[in-house]
Amino acid sequence: MERKSLNLLLILLLLILTNNYSYGDDGYRLWQRYDKVQDAEKLKNYQQSVSELVIEGNSPTLSVAQKELTVGLTGLLGKAVPVSQRLTQQSAVVAGTPANSALIASLNLAERLNSLGDEGYLILTANTNGKKSTVIAANTDIGVLYGSFHFLRLLQTQQSISNLSIASAPKIKHRVLNHWDNLDRTVERGYAGFSLWDWHKLPDYIDQRYIDYARANASIGINGTVLTNVNANALVLTKEYLVKVAALADAFRPYGLRVYLTARFSAPIELGGLKTADPLDPQVQAWWKDKTEEIYSYVPDFGGFLVKANSEGQPGPQNYGRNHADGANMLADAVAPRGGIVMWRAFVYDDKEPDDRAKQAYNEFKPLDGTFRKNVLVQVKNGAIDFQPREPFHPLFGAMPQTPIMMEFQITQEYLGQGTHLAYLSPLFKEVLTSDTYAKGKGSTVAKVIDGTLDNHTLTGIAGVSNIGNDRNWTGHQFGQANWYSFGRLAWDHTLSSEAIADEWLKMTFTNNNQFVAPVKNMMLGSHEALVNYMTPLGLHHIMGWSHHYGPGPWIKDKHRADWTSVYYHRADEEGIGFDRTATGSNAIAQYFPPVQKQFRVIKKCPEKYLLWFHHVKWNRKMDSGRILWDELCHRYSGGVDSVRQMQQTWNTVQGLIDQERFDQVQSFLKIQEKEAKWWRDACLLYFQTFSKRPIPQDLEKPAESLDYYMQLDPQFVPGI
């Protein structure tokens, strides 16, 4: 009886919270939850500070801002917030541009707005027509929308809105998601279900998710989206698909989200019937010009092309004896008249196997510096290999001062536990952004390279490979949302701290209750390091399972390309382990500026987190901890597993502070993560032990199975391929 009564109470509570048959909370609303503010005092203050909403003008973007503010404020305040086109009372929220709003114009904000550009905004407590108001002002409608989201965030995170004086503008111009989505709705390296884009039903059916996707992106300042996989299918450039692309672009436009496409380099042959795709061939150039004009006829604000060429089997200019600049410039000329850009990826493969895969992009691109058109960005992955759990920054950053270099981060967790591991990536992003290239002396950070300040570029960009799919919560893992969120926030302002971003994301996504926020934030901040430890500690890299990249595979060898195998990268032998990239080895280190070389060159000075990236190190070498390398490796792997168990414990303490459905999902995923962390630890240690010939230290947990067991595992139908 008592158990039943308790159940009933819980059910009723749920009903009150959701007002219908509750399936719990599925996470669809992301960080855009506008539930009533729970803190009574703050609620009262907010209610007093927001009496009405005044928006003059009615562009699609302003309508969107008005709707968002109305719905958001009504939800957060638990009271109706009337909308007006005239100011009628104290404590209004006034939003607009000087051009469209007499109220905003009357505030003489021109000087302050001038420095904020096309997308920045002010949020001010101001005296408007004799009435105290909160003003959201910008030079453009999209700036107003961005400011509106910022204002709502203040309330969602329960900050003061009493004496506001906020000015914000993005540090990087193009903040772009890369969707590796195929036209059949599979998503390469996608772990959140399948593609959002239901091409078959476009253009006639506009799924509400398209709108909500654009809303979410606008709320964090993402202003571009590449709809299609870099391993491109030319079909998307046909009329049949362009009308579908146009429908998506129309849905996204009010949210300031511009559409880009991937250009398959051989499209002139495949679609145009030409005999060549040589970028210097006039017919090929004409074909791309015509095709581009056709695209603009459907999508007047088409952003441009993202290209993967001469990499992993993709065609490119080198097929015709041309270089990457020749290819990029041809496309750049085609989009230039309409203000489009080309994002040309530096993730390239040579036909022949290199002595060190890490050196390839630098070798191919560095000599091309200065030869690209003004509307080309070279898009460089954060590290020189491929989105490993940890990589030192890519040597191309800072190495091409005459070329805008664009960052490519991976938000989807191809090598970071895929769909089920909680790994908060902001610390990874920040580690790269704050790395110092020394290109122009100390302080030449990667962030300054990509925000253009180091080399005075105004064309700047940052891309994130999307982790979004058609799973109801968008990202599969609830905490995958945090990576989408932090990518957007850092793209806007790379000086934000990982902690600040986690703090606001947690508050907006779950609750402001500090009993929840404090421990879970702590858990998030340590999660990336935990993953590095149980997967690839001490600078190890590229030792994952073949092809699907799921689980450990340090034994992978004898494939058609050595630089796709694990043994190529870890180089374990009886002596030691690690890739010598100093002068005694591949000398990849020489691609960095001398002060950076100096940091990495000598084993004893090299930070241990990069040790095996740059050095082949003896198993018995003493480490900072006083342990020998082998023992340290064992401790790192074991520590990674221990960290996951601590995450599980932390999570268990917050049960009841948030809804049960999301709690359960994260709890289940942490269980999977612990299982797979052990898998990584045991498989890697048993394998490396065949070289080190040393025992796993007594105080550490022993592997559950034999090496043979792990080597014969052959997971089928792994998502993301």
Next chain:
Amino acid sequence: MERKSLNLLLILLLLILTNNYSYGDDGYRLWQRYDKVQDAEKLKNYQQSVSELVIEGNSPTLSVAQKELTVGLTGLLGKAVPVSQRLTQQSAVVAGTPANSALIASLNLAERLNSLGDEGYLILTANTNGKKSTVIAANTDIGVLYGSFHFLRLLQTQQSISNLSIASAPKIKHRVLNHWDNLDRTVERGYAGFSLWDWHKLPDYIDQRYIDYARANASIGINGTVLTNVNANALVLTKEYLVKVAALADAFRPYGLRVYLTARFSAPIELGGLKTADPLDPQVQAWWKDKTEEIYSYVPDFGGFLVKANSEGQPGPQNYGRNHADGANMLADAVAPRGGIVMWRAFVYDDKEPDDRAKQAYNEFKPLDGTFRKNVLVQVKNGAIDFQPREPFHPLFGAMPQTPIMMEFQITQEYLGQGTHLAYLSPLFKEVLTSDTYAKGKGSTVAKVIDGTLDNHTLTGIAGVSNIGNDRNWTGHQFGQANWYSFGRLAWDHTLSSEAIADEWLKMTFTNNNQFVAPVKNMMLGSHEALVNYMTPLGLHHIMGWSHHYGPGPWIKDKHRADWTSVYYHRADEEGIGFDRTATGSNAIAQYFPPVQKQFRVIKKCPEKYLLWFHHVKWNRKMDSGRILWDELCHRYSGGVDSVRQMQQTWNTVQGLIDQERFDQVQSFLKIQEKEAKWWRDACLLYFQTFSKRPIPQDLEKPAESLDYYMQLDPQFVPGI
């Protein structure tokens, strides 16, 4: 200002209805919506009639029933309904079995319950311990759950609950969904996204959707689910997958939903390393027995196997010179000790091309009657070809009196407009079920064959190929839900009318408002006939696009099997059109009992809806309408398009009576349906016109494009393959 105020009002209204940032209504809740009853008088009556809920006993299934009743009644009544294990007041709802509930036992319902079997239930207004109560009584817990859903349905459809005396039991024992879901989450002929089964995250992560899927099925009495595609992958029979299957079975069990698997006939070779899969080989038999025992060790209530053998490339007993009974019996022997069954499909293909594809199943299976084990059902598609928009009933119904024949309907709309056409399938199901086989004289309906009453079988079954995917609304099209619903309702009670099912589904899914229900029900009831008209009127069949089966393809010919082409089926020539299946042709008609033959044998008596199925008819033959065949064909195709336009008009009139999101989706889909109906009409008429050499009648809309245009259309990435 006024427009904005109106917008605000609408937004606020939405907020009140949903109490959070509303994304509208996405259809996830299916027909299981428990929003407060809107009719004030009925609400008051219901509130007075339901004071508390008394459930004695606490099995998993009873807990589920209690939760459903609590949440459902609380939502519908807008007031808390306390749960008690003792009767404390008048107007209680008392649910349970005589075995577990003293209250139920005291009512002496044994006699009435006896006839209701393992799944039936009573819903009675009764005097319980001196108090007027509503009693939901059954012999089993699952019967109680079924009765609970029935009771909730009464309130959802605003029927009286004052003097209830309802007895209900299913007419068919096994009511099963067939999921053609592959292990990579693609769904063969699935048009609602991808597979619900996220195999990769099983068994650790139990998605809430699995529970909600089971709930939905239980609410309409579906008690079995085949998780995997009939084009089977043996991997699902490995330990790695069986633990995943077990996790799903555990989630489904409280809802009375039993799990089945498809058995790949060659699994003993592929998994077991045997040299043969010959069903008479003792090693093969032993392998299946061991495998079956292994399955039962994971899933103690495993239902059994569904097998597609010797069909469309699938291996089977004929590979070893054995027949279908040999194959089925081997598997039947393996599952028999545990009470399992084998559902052996009659959809078979011969290696050599038959003179008439329609005759094949009968030819192969009829001679096997009496040779199957007692726990084998032969699963027969509703018609002899393949789920065409309309087919006469399959001649195997009634032809194998010693064998339980199971119906296989297709709920997913492979040939019926796939993802976007509104086609309510209950009329199709009913047309087949009420067809008279005359196997034992007049009144020997197909329904009586499959419910076992004609030939005294107690083992009975009905299967529906699922239209469920991971789209948020489960079925892609909102109205696809009605087909899932009506399959379940008819599986339980095939005497229900299509109108009654549509009526209750609409009320539960959308609203009880008759301004909505009446016109939309009318639209649903005509929708299947509309589709037949714009796709395959007058008995035409199998003239769809190649392979993906999307859109028209009457010109398909010269493929490696003639019986996969369109020209094989329509046989249009300068004389006329249609497949002569009488004695002058393939004589497939001889497979029916004589009274049925008589109906179809002569052109002038044959119902026009089957005319071209059975006869090759001259273009200038006079039809019932007075028109010649060609003109009638043109009118039918055009009438189909007109019907869709009427559906669009009808739908437009109900805007505002339901939520905007579902309204918009259906409106968009109807637009696509109209576009594709025209495509079918124009392509088919232009093509058939090349034979008829006659003009399309003056008063009809002319084709928009040329025949060449339609023939060169080549849709890519069509869903469902």
